[in-house]
Amino acid sequence: MRILIVNAHGQDPALGGVEKGLWMLTQQLSARGHTVSWITAFPSQPVEGSTGVTVLHSTDWRVDRYRRLQTHLEAFVSRPTRHLFEAIAESAPEIVHTHNLPGITTAVWEAARRKGLPVVHTLHDYYLLCPRTTLMQRDGLTPCRPNPLLCGLRTRRLERWSGAVSHVVGVSRYLLERHAHLFPHSTQHVIRNPLVPVNADFALPPARHLRSIGYIGSLGEPKGITILLEAAPILDRFGYEFHIAGGGRLAPEVQRAAERLPNLTYHGVVSGESKQAFLAVCDLGIIPSTWAEPGGPTHGMVEWLCAGRPVLVSPRGGLAEVIDAYPGALACEPDVDSIVETVLSLRDDEAWKALANSVARPSDEEDLARWVAEHETLYRAMV
Secondary structure (H helix, E strand, C coil), rough: CEEEEEEEEEECCCCHHHHHHHHHHHHHHHCCCCCCEEEEEECCCCCCCCCCECCCCCCCCCCCHHHHHHHHHHHHCCCCCCHHHHHHHHHHEEEEECCCHHHCCCCHHHHHHHHHCCCCEEEECCCCCCCCCCEEECCCEEEEECCCCHHHHHHHHCCCCHEEEEEECCCCCHHHHHHHHHHCEEEEEEECCCCCCCCCCCCCCCCCCCCCCEECCCCCCCHHHHHHHHHHHHHHHHCCCEEEECCCCCCHHHHHHHHHCEEEEECCCCCCCHHHHHHHHHCCCEEECCEEEEECCHHHHHHHHCCCHHHHCCCCCHHHHHHHHCCCCEEEECCCCHHHHHHHHHHHHHHHHHHHHHCCCCCHHHHHHHHHHHHHHHHHHHC
């Protein structure tokens, strides 16, 4: 099949998250004989395994204020452009599969419909409902109700093309339910992120006694970073280390905290061997998200479990529906008291041993094959 993948920031196996997932999907589809082409909003890493990439804008909204303003305005306009029609025509696809759409907008759905192409959209966040994509207030701790005038108008402008989407995929059941009213006539599917084995050389088990806790991912308020920084000095009294890796708005604050706190190390953005070294130095992962995490599981949760590490998981959004289904995951409310209490409960060697030994680390690519097969089955049904 000829498949056109549309994602604002393309793919990047080094970053993790949506972009890493789409890199894996492109590789796997190409290996199975499918032709994959791309449309991205902004410049990104070269897409290995694809036949071509069309980039709509020369600058990234995350680093350019003017481009950021344009991107928000484009969401309100959401109009099919000649550039979009030409990009789709150049790929000559049989299927259009859209993902994150800042800088592209849902106009791509209508452009595909006018060309007679079936569209499947995968939900990864709350872009269609919230300009910040998180449904959280600016403090990153308080849920917000979308403003019926500003946010509501934006959503109505974006959703007016949803009739072109024949199938909608959620990375959790929770995410699908939050968007169900936008896709009343689309067939719904849950395709969960796959458990993928890590490098065979990375076989170090966690320590026999819990000593280090790690966070890897985006450093933003909704991820609970400020809560981690408050918990770190308290747990220092009990001899626990904290390790944080990733980039984002709060990176400078994390760096300053690492310079101040003796038990906190900031590793910056890690990938490849440096990511494996980071995971190896941590005994326990933590995902203290204050927002309703879309993924069930998230890519971060998958990375900890695939590295053989148990992980404390905030029971929010899509995460809440899968904690009990993944051995080694333990629910922990995203607040300082709960984090401290949960970590201290694992001081008991038997409790720690039971949790660490429960992790079902994948030894083959069966779950990856399941994930790709679910996409192939969906594509065939659309064609």
